[in-house]
Structures are given as C-alpha cells and as structure tokens.
Amino acid sequence: MITAVFFDLYNTLAGFQPSRYEIQSEALADFDLKVTPEGIIRGYHLADGFMSDQNATKPMRSLSHTERDAFFAEYERLVLSGSGVEVDPALAGEIWKRIRKVEYGLAAFPDSIPALQRLREQGLTVGLISNIHQDGDELADSLGLLSHLDFTVTSMEVGAEKPKPPIFLKALEKAKAAPEEAVHVGDQLTSDIDGAVGVGIRPVLLDRDGNHPGYDDYPRIETLNELAHVLENLA
Numbered sequence: 001m002i003t004a005v006f007f008d009l010y011n012t013l014a015g016f017q018p019s020r021y022e023i024q025s026e027a028l029a030d031f032d033l034k035v036t037p038e039g040i041i042r043g044y045h046l047a048d049g050f051m052s053d054q055n056a057t058k059p060m061r062s063l064s065h066t067e068r069d070a071f072f073a074e075y076e077r078l079v080l081s082g083s084g085v086e087v088d089p090a091l092a093g094e095i096w097k098r099i100r101k102v103e104y105g106l107a108a109f110p111d112s113i114p115a116l117q118r119l120r121e122q123g124l125t126v127g128l129i130s131n132i133h134q135d136g137d138e139l140a141d142s143l144g145l146l147s148h149l150d151f152t153v154t155s156m157e158v159g160a161e162k163p164k165p166p167i168f169l170k171a172l173e174k175a176k177a178a179p180e181e182a183v184h185v186g187d188q189l190t191s192d193i194d195g196a197v198g199v200g201i202r203p204v205l206l207d208r209d210g211n212h213p214g215y216d217d218y219p220r221i222e223t224l225n226e227l228a229h230v231l232e233n234l235a
Contacts, residue, residue, distance in 0.1 A: 002235050004175035005119050005227075006196075008162075008186030009130040010106070011048070012206050013116075014143050017107035020044055024079065027099040031091070035083035043082025045211040047075045052190040055161040061133050072096045108143045109208075115224035116148035125175040128152040129168065129184065131161040131191060150175070162188075163195030172199070183234060185227065193218060204230055 007013050016023060021040045028035060035043070054060060054071060063071060073093035080087055080095070087095070119126050126149050128140055136152025146152075151174040153167055160166040172182060179200030186192025187206050196203040197218075204227065205212060205220045212220060219230045 001181060002124065002183055002231060003181040004125040004127065004172075004177040004183070005231070006127045006129050006168075006171050006175075006182060006184040006201070007116075008184075008188070008192050008206075009128060009132065009139075011187045011208060012185060012192075013112045013128070013145060014106040014108045015208075016104055018104055023099060023102050023104050026102050027095060030098055031095060033080070033085055033087075033095075035080065035085060039083025039085075040079065041082070041209045041211070043079035045209060046082060047078040048188060049190065050075060050078055052163075052188045055131055056163050056190055059155070059161045060131075061155070061161075069093060106143060108145055109224070111224040112145065113148055115227055116145070118228060120148065120150075125150045125177065127171050127175055129154075129162065129171050129186075131155045131167075162186075162191040163198060165195075165199050168195060168199045168201060172201070183231065185224075202234060 021037045024035055024040055073089045073096060076096040077087060077089060077092040116126055128136060128149055130136060132139065132154050133156045134154060136154040136157065137146055140146040140149055140152050153171045153174065155161040155167060158167045158170050172179060175182065182201045183204060184192060184196035184201045185204045185206050187208065193203045193205055203218045205215060205218060207215065207220055207222055210222065221227060221230060
C-alpha cells in the first residue's frame, strides 16, 4: 500500500526560467561561443550527474572556495561538451562566472501542481526532498508549491544530501510512513534512484529530457501526468 510520495525539486517539480539554453547563450555571447538546445540537454545531463556524484562523496556545502571554483569550472565544461564545444578548465571557470551574472530563477513546471493536487485528493502524503542549502518551506512557497505539499526536507535541515540515507529517513519520519509505503520521484540515477532504493523506498525516474530512453530498472516517466498510472501499478 502506498501512503506517501516524495519529489525531488530541480528538473522534477521546477526548472530554470529563462531556460538553461537561454542562460548559457546569453553568457556565451561574450566569448563568441554557440551551443544548441539539444546540446544543452546533453551537457546538463552530464553536468548534473557529475554534481550527484560529488554530493555522494563530498557534498557541495563542504567544499572550500577553491574546490567550488574547480567544481563549477568542470561542471560548465561538461555542459558545453554536450554541444561539442570543448574549452579548457580556466576558460570554463570564466564562463561560469559570467553565467552567474545572468538573471534567472526557478519556476514550477506546468504539470507539477496538478500532479500534487491529484495525489493529495487521493489522501496521499506528499513531500519535497531537495539537495539545497536553503529553507525548504520558503523555497516551495516562492514557487507556489508549498500549499500543495505536506512537508519539505532539505539538506540544510538534515545536514546530509541525497543519496545518503538521513535525508530520506527524515522524509519517512515526517510522512509517518514505512519505506515500503513510500515512492520517490526524481531525475537523477545516483541522488534519487539509488538513494531511495538504499533505504527501501520505491523509486520512479522522471526523465523529462529523454536522457534515459532504455532505462527499465525501475518505472520511468517523461511527465508527471504519467505518474498516476505508475502508482496504480505499484500499488
């Protein structure tokens, strides 16, 4: 029996506005470099996987200033590599500094609130689990999501990032659910899928960008509109 459903935030319930392609393009114009929308999707897939692996070993919040600079230089290099643009670490670091000057934020995806509403109407407990060093309620409220969630859990609150167990265990505690009664939906294989499986929660991969077309280890969906059918099968 499923009693609770947890969600990742970035690229699951919310994404960048303007788009990642627009953000990169604005910054790259200063360096006479060009990327493609498809290449940005490929590049961010590589870069976000790199971040998930980093959080699994030495969390971002624990990196020194020098280590963070090196990390984001490599992150940006991976983003650009998706479009076949190869730059050295020094230039990648300069591009990242320029990107930080671009005004952008997060916005909820169109299918997020309807999906949350449907779940709560069915009597399920709905929670947010995010690797972000920020108050979860404040962040969810800024995105218009808070009133559609029963709780939020962030790495700032718990002191541990996905895929480490404590952040998932905190969500189970808040939901008053056993691991086998919960489902976690997210876009990252390491942070979300491996992390959930590690504590006995059933995972669902949300593959909005089509980065894992052949994935079949666990249920895979491309929009949250498909989630209800998956939950029916799991139940």
